[in-house]
Every structure is written in structure tokens, then in C-alpha cells.
Amino acid sequence: MMANASKKQGASYEARFTAEALAKGFDVMEPAGDYLTYDRIVVNASDDTFRVQVKGTTYLQSGKKSYKVLAATGKGGTAKTKLEPEEADVLAVYVEPADAWYLIPVSKITSKSVYLSPDDPMSVGKYETWRDAWNVFA
Numbered sequence: 078m079m080a081n082a083s084k085k086q087g088a089s090y091e092a093r094f095t096a097e098a099l100a101k102g103f104d105v106m107e108p109a110g111d112y113l114t115y116d117r118i119v120v121n122a123s124d125d126t127f128r129v130q131v132k133g134t135t136y137l138q139s140g141k142k143s144y145k146v147l148a149a150t151g152k153g154g155t156a157k158t159k160l161e162p163e164e165a166d167v168l169a170v171y172v173e174p175a176d177a178w179y180l181i182p183v184s185k186i187t188s189k190s191v192y193l194s195p196d197d198p199m200s201v202g203k204y205e206t207w208r209d210a211w212n213v214f215a
Contacts, residue, residue: 090133090171091116097178101211114150114164121214130160130183133171134193143192143202144172148183159189167213180214181207 094117095105104120115128134146148168149157160168162184168191170179175195181204194200195208207213 086133087131091131093133093171094129094131094169094178098211098214103211103214114160115166117169119167119214125214127166127214128164129167129169130165131169131171133173135173137174138192142197142200143194144174146170146191146193147189148181148186148191149189157189160186178209178211179204179207180210182213 091107095107098105098117098119102122106118106120108115108118114130116131117129119127119129121127132146132148134144136145137143138145147157148160150160150164151157160183165183168179168181168183168186170181170191170193171177172179172193172195177193177195179193181191185204185207191204192202193204193208194202
């Protein structure tokens with residue numbers, strides 16, 4: 078049986094997130110099944126919990142210095158809707174080519190598409206402040 082490549086890649090990003098969060102001193106739980114709008118639950122030293130949707134991207138936009146990821150839930154195409162604070166607390170995005178994590182509070186996300194520019198030191202994109210922002214779980 079052939080594995081679904083995108084599911085396999087998603088599992089890889091989730092495992093990478095878990096390892097990174099554990100290394101930073103957080104506890105991480107994985108919900109049973111894949112029907113929820115979040116992939117992990119992070120617990121900090123104060124026992125506060127955060128629902129985390131984990132995404133990854135290698136998609137560099139043509140002719141631009143930014144990577145795109147969908148901050149959305151639902152089944153494919155137009156049926157997808159923007160991730161909302163009722164569905165998750167943090168969007169964790171791994172930009173694979175740059176080996177960079179972005180930990181973005183879902184309440185700060187304004188559209189289905191999130192653009193990240195880890196390779197551009199001059200970028201003032203609205204989500205750049207959330208690069209390596211592991212303190213979002215503090």
C-alpha cells in the first residue's frame with residue numbers, strides 16, 4: 078500500500094514540532110485521531126494549555142521572497158475556511174528550506190493565506206515578529 082505523501086509530510090512536521098517543543102521544556106500531547114482542528118496540545122510550566130495546528134511549507138512563491146501556507150480548516154479548495162480562535166490557539170508553521178518555526182497566535186491571523194519571509198532579513202511582514210516566538214506558550 079502506498080502512503081499518502083502529504084499526510085506523511087504532515088506527520089513529519091508534527092513530529093518535528095513535538096521534538097522542538099519538548100526540547101524547549103514544554104509538555105506536548107497528541108489528540109487521538111485526526112478529526113480535530115488542532116494537531117497538538119502544549120502545556121507550559123504553569124499548566125496552561127494551548128491547542129496548536131501544525132503546518133509546514135516548502136512553497137516559495139514564484140518571483141518573491143515569501144513562503145505561503147494555508148491557515149485554514151476543512152476539505153480542499155473553496156470549502157476551506159480561515160482558522161479561527163475557537164478552533165486553535167496557535168498556528169505553528171515550519172518553513173522547511175529555512176529551518177524556521179513561526180508560532181502565530183490564531184487571533185492575529187487575518188486571512189486563509191499566511192506569507193512568511195525567513196530568508197529576507199529586511200522583511201517587515203506582519204508575521205515575522207512570530208518567528209521562533211516560543212514564548213507564545215509562556
